[in-house]
Amino acid sequence: xxxxxxxxxxxxxxxxxxxxxxxxxxxxxxxxxxxxxxxxxxxxxxxxxxxxxxxxxxxxxxxxxxxxxxxxxxxxxxxxxxxxxxxxxxxxxxxxxxxxxxxxxxxxxxxxxxxxxxxxxxxxxxxxxxxxxxxxxxxxxxxxxxxxxxxxxxxxxxxxxxxxxxxxxxxxxxxxxxxxxxxxxxxxxxxxxxxxxxxxxxxxxxxxxxxxxxxxxxxxxxxxxxxxxxxxxxxxxxxxxxxxxxxxxxxxxxxxxxxxxxxxxxxxxxxxxxxxxxxxxxxxxxxxxxxxxxxxxxxxxxxxx
Amino acid sequence: xxxxxxxxxxxxxxxxxxxxxxxxxxxxxxxxxxxxxxxxxxxxxxxxxxxxxxxxxxxxxxxxxxxxxxxxxxxxxxxxxxxxxxxxxxxxxxxxxxxxxxxxxxxxxxxxxxxxxxxxxxxxxxxxxxxxxxxxxx
Numbered sequence: 001x002x003x004x005x006x007x008x009x010x011x012x013x014x015x016x017x018x019x020x021x022x023x024x025x026x027x028x029x030x031x032x033x034x035x036x037x038x039x040x041x042x043x044x045x046x047x048x049x050x051x052x053x054x055x056x057x058x059x060x061x062x063x064x065x066x067x068x069x070x071x072x073x074x075x076x077x078x079x080x081x082x083x084x085x086x087x088x089x090x091x092x093x094x095x096x097x098x099x100x101x102x103x104x105x106x107x108x109x110x111x112x113x114x115x116x117x118x119x120x121x122x123x124x125x126x127x128x129x130x131x132x133x134x135x136x137x138x139x140x141x142x143x144x145x146x147x148x149x150x151x152x153x154x155x156x157x158x159x160x161x162x163x164x165x166x167x168x169x170x171x172x173x174x175x176x177x178x179x180x181x182x183x184x185x186x187x188x189x190x191x192x193x194x195x196x197x198x199x200x201x202x203x204x205x206x207x208x209x210x211x212x213x214x215x216x217x218x219x220x221x222x223x224x225x226x227x228x229x230x231x232x233x234x235x236x237x238x239x240x241x242x243x244x245x246x247x248x249x250x251x252x253x254x255x256x257x258x259x260x261x262x263x264x265x266x267x268x269x270x271x272x273x274x275x276x277x278x279x280x281x282x283x284x285x286x287x288x289x290x291x292x293x294x295x296x297x298x299x300x301x302x303x304x305x
Numbered sequence: 306x307x308x309x310x311x312x313x314x315x316x317x318x319x320x321x322x323x324x325x326x327x328x329x330x331x332x333x334x335x336x337x338x339x340x341x342x343x344x345x346x347x348x349x350x351x352x353x354x355x356x357x358x359x360x361x362x363x364x365x366x367x368x369x370x371x372x373x374x375x376x377x378x379x380x381x382x383x384x385x386x387x388x389x390x391x392x393x394x395x396x397x398x399x400x401x402x403x404x405x406x407x408x409x410x411x412x413x414x415x416x417x418x419x420x421x422x423x424x425x426x427x428x429x430x431x432x433x434x435x436x437x438x439x440x441x442x443x
Contacts (some may be wrong), residue, residue, distance in 0.1 A: 045380075046379070046420070125366035126366050127426070216395040298376070
């Protein structure tokens with residue numbers, strides 16, 4: 001970024017504060033669990049499931065975030081599942097003031113990758129019913145671009161540039177006519193180039209209700225569920241060389257009504273992400289709304305542990 | 306502008322419509338939840354009407370929706386003597402058709418179910434059970 005020598009100091013300070021405020025608005029949802037948040041539902045040994053999840057999130061003040069998350073699940077054994085989540089595309093847009101001129105700027109590029117292991121620690125199965133508990137252990141790899149647009153702050157870059165970890169525990173109770181799921185988790189990042197993203201606690205819950213068909217006699221191969229999920233995230237403030245980054249961190253609670261169409265081979269979901277409560281230090285900017293789609297396709301291989 | 310292109314079909318005014326439709330559908334179908342029949346209430350009747358006699362019927366616990374059937378069916382189809390598999394969600398029943406002259410031991414069926422991340426239940430072999438029930442064949 002080039003600024004005239006005379007005004008570089010105050011403008012840089014103003015720009016820094018403004019960008020940090022914007023970063024906190026978008027960054028507050030960094031840890032929000034994806035649709036649907038990871039569950040403890042069964043994954044057969046040898047199953048490979050590929051999910052594509054496009055998402056758009058908007059904020060007041062012409063700020064927005066769009067992205068495509070690609071997820072691969074592999075049933076390594078009846079109890080162990082290997083999961084790789086790759087933020088294939090991330091695009092963050094926000095108004096940025098440079099030299100007294102404000103314009104929308106966008107940082108677009110490849111995001112980070114999360115590698116997780118899931119272990120089914122507890123299960124009770126019955127005819128048409130299963131209850132399972134599964135902890136997750138994950139590592140964030142800084143595979144993304146943390147300097148896609150030099151005019152954008154660190155928190156708005158597609159990648160974090162930092163290693164991180166995530167631990168969570170998920171419980172799922174599936175019945176023929178409804179499913180209930182819940183998850184709590186924690187994630188944190190290591191310091192990278194003097195910047196440390198705030199650690200996050202998150203809690204999710206979901207309920208899916210069978211709309212169609214109402215009669216499950218015979219070889220039923222398609223179902224439609226109404227879905228209502230909720231996501232809560234509390235994120236601590238970021239730190240730059242040990243100092244708290246002003247305006248970072250916050251809490252966001254969303255309610256997500258949606259619909260699910262599922263067959264044995266594939267599943268298509270769509271969900272709205274609506275704010276219920278938000279306490280984000282973002283210079284008056286507020287989370288507005290989001291939408292999330294999901295396409296899931298299953299493959300099979302006879303190979304497993 | 307990327308943002309304009311993305312948000313063009315995602316107008317905020319569509320949100321109340323989606324919520325209203327889901328709420329209405331949920332309310333209309335709520336009565337069905339109360340009337341949901343017990344999943345295995347008529348298992349014996351289901352087994353009795355199964356044909357042909359060479360088919361194997363097996364209870365599988367934990368299968369609740371179509372997407373979870375995929376791995377189960379593919380696991381069972383890995384068994385060489387299995388020709389086709391159907392699954393009845395309501396009764397938790399796998400309907401296994403064998404190839405002509407083929408057979409499969411119970412433990413191999415149970416292992417396939419465990420690998421599919423589900424719990425095997427009772428196995429019904431209508432033809433064999435009918436043979437055992439007939440005194441002339443003993």
